[in-house]
Amino acid sequence: MEDTDLNSLRRDPSPAFAVRLQSSLHEQEKSRSHAAWPRLRAIAAPAVIVIIILGLLSLPAVRASAQSFLAMFRVVNFVAVPVDEGRIAMLESQNLDPPHLIGEQIQVLEDPGAPIGVVSPEQAGTAAGFEVKVPTYEPANVTLATIDVKGQQRLRATADAERLRHAMETLAITDLEVPAGLDGQTVDVRIPPVVRMRYERGGAPVVEVLQAKSPEVSLPDGINLAALGEIGLRILGLSPIEARDFAQSIDWYTTLLVPIPAAATSFKQIAINGQPGVAVERVRRLPDGGRQFSSSYLWSQNGQVFAVNGSLSALDMLKMAESLK
Amino acid sequence: MPGRLARWISAADPDWDAVYADQLPRVYNFFRYRFGATADAEDLTARTFEKAWRARHRYRRDLAAFSTWLLSIARNVAADHVRARRPFVSLEQASDVRAAGTPEEQAVRNSDGERLAALLQQLPDRERELLAMKYGAGMTNRTIAIATGLSESNVGTIVHRAVQTLRARW
Numbered sequence: 001m002e003d004t005d006l007n008s009l010r011r012d013p014s015p016a017f018a019v020r021l022q023s024s025l026h027e028q029e030k031s032r033s034h035a036a037w038p039r040l041r042a043i044a045a046p047a048v049i050v051i052i053i054l055g056l057l058s059l060p061a062v063r064a065s066a067q068s069f070l071a072m073f074r075v076v077n078f079v080a081v082p083v084d085e086g087r088i089a090m091l092e093s094q095n096l097d098p099p100h101l102i103g104e105q106i107q108v109l110e111d112p113g114a115p116i117g118v119v120s121p122e123q124a125g126t127a128a129g130f131e132v133k134v135p136t137y138e139p140a141n142v143t144l145a146t147i148d149v150k151g152q153q154r155l156r157a158t159a160d161a162e163r164l165r166h167a168m169e170t171l172a173i174t175d176l177e178v179p180a181g182l183d184g185q186t187v188d189v190r191i192p193p194v195v196r197m198r199y200e201r202g203g204a205p206v207v208e209v210l211q212a213k214s215p216e217v218s219l220p221d222g223i224n225l226a227a228l229g230e231i232g233l234r235i236l237g238l239s240p241i242e243a244r245d246f247a248q249s250i251d252w253y254t255t256l257l258v259p260i261p262a263a264a265t266s267f268k269q270i271a272i273n274g275q276p277g278v279a280v281e282r283v284r285r286l287p288d289g290g291r292q293f294s295s296s297y298l299w300s301q302n303g304q305v306f307a308v309n310g311s312l313s314a315l316d317m318l319k320m321a322e323s324l325k
Numbered sequence: 326m327p328g329r330l331a332r333w334i335s336a337a338d339p340d341w342d343a344v345y346a347d348q349l350p351r352v353y354n355f356f357r358y359r360f361g362a363t364a365d366a367e368d369l370t371a372r373t374f375e376k377a378w379r380a381r382h383r384y385r386r387d388l389a390a391f392s393t394w395l396l397s398i399a400r401n402v403a404a405d406h407v408r409a410r411r412p413f414v415s416l417e418q419a420s421d422v423r424a425a426g427t428p429e430e431q432a433v434r435n436s437d438g439e440r441l442a443a444l445l446q447q448l449p450d451r452e453r454e455l456l457a458m459k460y461g462a463g464m465t466n467r468t469i470a471i472a473t474g475l476s477e478s479n480v481g482t483i484v485h486r487a488v489q490t491l492r493a494r495w
Contacts, residue, residue, distance in 0.1 A: 005441075006441070006456070006460040006488070006491075007460055009357075009358070009441060009442075009460070010350070010354045010357075010460070010461065010463075011353075011354065012350055012353075013349055013350060013353040013366075013367065013370065017367050017370075018346075018349055021349070021367075021374060022342070022345055024371070024375070025345070025374060025375065025378045028375060028378060028379070082405070242401065242404070245397060245398070245401050246401065249376045249377065249398050249401070250376060250379070251379040269368070269372050276375070
C-alpha cells in the first residue's frame with residue numbers, strides 16, 4: 001500500500017449535498033443579518049445569554065423535560081452539549097445549582113399564571129397571539145386530547161459577579177476571569193405565551209406538541225457573550241480546550257445550548273423541514289426492571305420555536321414534527 | 326468612499342463561495358477517513374460548516390489560518406460524535422459515495438475502499454485522526470502539527486507507524 005492508495009480513496013461530496021449545504025449557509029447568513037440589531041440588543045434566542053450571564057440557568061434543564069426549555073427560552077439554533085450527570089450532582093451538593101446561584105437575583109415582572117385550557121387550535125391561537133400549527137400526520141389510534149395555553153412571562157435578572165467568581169473558584173476554574181463590568185447588569189426576558197397540545201392513545205398521554213413565538217431579551221451593551229459562554233461551558237464540565245473552541249465557534253446570540261445527560265441520552269443535530277434542530281432520545285429504567293423510551297425534537301422556524309416530546313416511535317415523532325401546518 | 330479604499334476592502338474580502346468549494350471536499354473526506362461507514366459524513370460536514378460560517382469573516386485576511394481553524398472545528402465535531410455515540414445516525418448516507426470510472430473500476434475501488442475503511446477502524450483513535458487529517462483533508466505534517474499541538478516529527482512518526490500497520494494488514 002502506497003500513499004497514492006490512501007489518497008485515491010478521497011471522494012468528492014455529492015453535488016446535491018454541496019448545493020444543499022451552500023444554500024443552507026446562505027440562508028443562515030441572511031437570517032443572521034436580519035437578526036443583528038446591535039444598538040438595541042433585542043436578541044432572539046436568549047437561553048444561552050441567561051445561562052451564561054447569571055450562572056447557568058441551563059442546569060435544571062439537564063433533568064427537566066424538553067418542554068421546560070421551551071417554557072423559558074426560544075432560539076434560532078439548537079446545539080446539544082453532553083453533560084456528565086455526576087457533575088451536575090456535584091454542583092448541587094455545593095449549592096452551585098441555579099436556584100442557589102441566581103435565585104435571589106431573578107425578579108418576576110409578569111407572572112404567567114396557571115395554563116388555561118381551550119377547545120381548539122384556533123382558540124389557542126387567539127389566546128397566544130399567533131397562528132397555531134397542527135400536525136397533519138397522526139399515528140394510528142393517536143388523538144388530540146387537550147390544548148392549553150400558558151400566559152406571557154417577564155423576568156429581570158441581575159448579574160452577581162461575586163457569586164459567579166465564587167462558583168469558579170470552587171470548581172478550580174482559575175484560568176478564566178469574570179468579565180469586568182458584569183456585576184449589577186440587568187437582563188430583561190419576555191417569554192410570550194406557549195401553546196401545548198397533548199395527544200393520547202387509549203387514554204394514556206403519548207406525545208405533546210409545544211409552540212411559541214420567539215422571546216425578546218434585552219442586554220446591556222458591552223457584554224462579552226463568548227467569554228461568559230466559555231465560563232458557563234467550563235462550569236458544565238467541558239475541558240478548557242473544548243470550552244474555548246466551542247465558545248468561539250458558535251453564535252451566542254442565536255444558539256440555545258441543550259445540556260444532555262451523556263450517560264442516559266443520545267442526541268443528534270437534525271433538520272426538520274429544512275430548519276436546524278436537535279433530536280434527543282432518552283431511556284429511563286422502570287421500577288419493574290423494564291425500560292421506557294422517549295424522545296424530543298426541538299427546532300425553530302420563522303421566529304417560532306417548536307418541541308415535540310413523547311414516547312412514540314422516533315419515526316412517528318419525526319413525521320408529526322414535519323407535518324406541522 | 327474613496328475609490329482606493331473601496332478596492333482595498335473588496336480585495337480584502339474573499340470569494341467565500343470559492344472558499345467553500347475548495348474546503349468542502351477536505352472536510353468531507355476528513356470525516357470519511359475518520360469514521361468510514363460508521364457515521365454520516367455529510368451530516369458531520371454540514372455541522373462543521375454551519376459552525377464555521379458564522380465567524381468566517383474573522384479570517385478574511387488569512388485564509389490559511391481559516392483552513393486550519395475549519396479543521397479544528399471538524400475535529401471538535403468528530404469528538405462530539407464519538408462522545409455522543411449516537412446510534413440513530415443514518416449509515417446509509419455514509420456509504421453513498423460517488424467516484425468516476427467504469428463500473429469495473431468502481432467495483433474495485435469500492436471493494437478496496439471498504440477494506441481500507443475497515444482497517445482504519447481498527448487503528449487507535451489518534452492514528453486514525455491523523456490519517457484522516459493527512460489523507461482525507463490533505464494536510465501537511467506541519468499543519469497537522471499546528472492543529473494538534475504535536476511536534477512535526479511526532480506527527481510524521483505516528484503517520485508512518487499507522488501506514489506501516491495498514492500495509493502489514495492489507
